[in-house]
Amino acid sequence: MAMSPKKRRGELFSVACPSRQVLQNVTSRWGVLVLVALLEETYRFSDLRRKVGGVSEKMLAQTLQALEADGFVLRTAYPVVPPHVEYSLTPMGTEVAHEVDSLADWIEGNLYRIMQQRNARSAASAP
Amino acid sequence: MAMSPKKRRGELFSVACPSRQVLQNVTSRWGVLVLVALLEETYRFSDLRRKVGGVSEKMLAQTLQALEADGFVLRTAYPVVPPHVEYSLTPMGTEVAHEVDSLADWIEGNLYRIMQQRNARSAASAP
DNA sequence: CAGGATCCTAAACGATACTG
DNA sequence: CAGTATCGTTTAGGATCCTG
Numbered sequence: 001m002a003m004s005p006k007k008r009r010g011e012l013f014s015v016a017c018p019s020r021q022v023l024q025n026v027t028s029r030w031g032v033l034v035l036v037a038l039l040e041e042t043y044r045f046s047d048l049r050r051k052v053g054g055v056s057e058k059m060l061a062q063t064l065q066a067l068e069a070d071g072f073v074l075r076t077a078y079p080v081v082p083p084h085v086e087y088s089l090t091p092m093g094t095e096v097a098h099e100v101d102s103l104a105d106w107i108e109g110n111l112y113r114i115m116q117q118r119n120a121r122s123a124a125s126a127p
Numbered sequence: 128m129a130m131s132p133k134k135r136r137g138e139l140f141s142v143a144c145p146s147r148q149v150l151q152n153v154t155s156r157w158g159v160l161v162l163v164a165l166l167e168e169t170y171r172f173s174d175l176r177r178k179v180g181g182v183s184e185k186m187l188a189q190t191l192q193a194l195e196a197d198g199f200v201l202r203t204a205y206p207v208v209p210p211h212v213e214y215s216l217t218p219m220g221t222e223v224a225h226e227v228d229s230l231a232d233w234i235e236g237n238l239y240r241i242m243q244q245r246n247a248r249s250a251a252s253a254p
Numbered sequence: 255c256a257g258g259a260t261c262c263t264a265a266a267c268g269a270t271a272c273t274g
Numbered sequence: 275c276a277g278t279a280t281c282g283t284t285t286a287g288g289a290t291c292c293t294g
Contacts (some may be wrong), residue, residue: 012231013160015181022241025207026234027154029266033140045276054142056268060140061277082275083274092240099230106226107146107153108136113219114149117198172256183288188257209255210294244286 025070026096030055030063035089035097036104038073042088072096134210136163152197153223156191157182162216163231170217199223 011017017062025031033052035044043051049060064087067073072093078084089097138144152158160179164170170178176187176245191214194200199220205211216224 009163009232009235011178012163012235013178017226018242019231019238022234022238023159023231024156026230027159029151032150032154036136036139051140053140057277058269058279059267062266069245070241077276081274083277085276092237092244095237096230096233099226099233103153103223103230104139104146104150104227105136106223108139110219110222111146111149114144114197117219118196184257185289186287189287204256208294210257212256 020112020115022070025063025066026072028063028066031067032060032100032104034063034067035061035072035093035100038087038089039094039101042124045085045087048087067093144225150191152193153199153227155190155193157186158194159227159231161187161190161194162199162220165214165216165222166221166228169213172212172214175214184228194220 012019012023014123026035030052033035033055034048037048037051045060045064049055049057052060064073064075068075071090074088074093076086076088078086139146139150153162157179160182161175164175164178172187172191176182176184179187181189191202193201195202199215201215201217201220203213203215205213
């Protein structure tokens with residue numbers, strides 16, 4: 001793991017930075033959930049759809065394709081009938097997934113705190 | 128700080144999980160950039176708008192309000208004319224921002240790898 | 255300067271139906 | 275089963291004008 005003594009960021013704030021698209025794929029509404037789910041285990045399409053509550057077929061397919069194109073998700077299709085397709089994380093995908101997982105973890109772990117903050121504010125502005 | 132030895136997640140996959148909304152605010156297109164920017168320093172509205180390339184007034188205001196409601200961003204208005212408003216991170220905001228920053232860092236640091244993966248795939252599917 | 259109000263377009267999203 | 279195709283709805287997002 002590289003240790004940079006200095007933060008060398010600035011590209012991200014540029015309109016044309018390619019990182020932005022990747023960031024969008026990874027942090028999209030369903031992208032986050034798919035990555036976290038696949039971190040636990042390999043899933044078939046339908047199982048993943050059941051796992052990730054609320055996702056439509058279309059969005060799941062779309063999300064998986066984007067993540068696959070970025071090299072984060074590996075799609076393995078077994079030539080049988082009926083079709084059997086498995087989705088898993090690539091080594092690179094596992095790395096991002098850990099980052100995303102860490103963020104999701106923080107939020108879930110601090111949800112109570114966040115909610116209190118929220119209530120405190122609405123109470124203050126609505127006496 | 129609580130130390131849970133086990134991963135206690137699953138709520139996140141539920142359609143009604145409140146974490147999802149917070150996650151959306153934090154990982155939204157502009158939310159990420161705002162958090163990372165404010166991690167470096169405090170910004171005024173217009174300066175932040177210049178810093179975050181491509182954001183419109185409306186979206187910046189909207190993003191800041193969402194992050195403020197979640198208790199991540201502190202809005203400080205000085206009663207002078209013309210108006211002077213500063214945005215900074217709350218202690219809690221600093222914590223999430225570090226998570227987000229870590230993710231953004233990973234992506235920027237691995238962008239070359241990701242792009243190569245992408246090119247390798249499009250070359251493979253288009254001979 | 256910091257936004258709110260308004261209007262409008264493009265994109266995201268979801269439900270359903272259909273196919274290999 | 276694992277999608278694709280189509281359609282209608284909703285939301286995100288941007289441009290512009292306006293005000294304290």
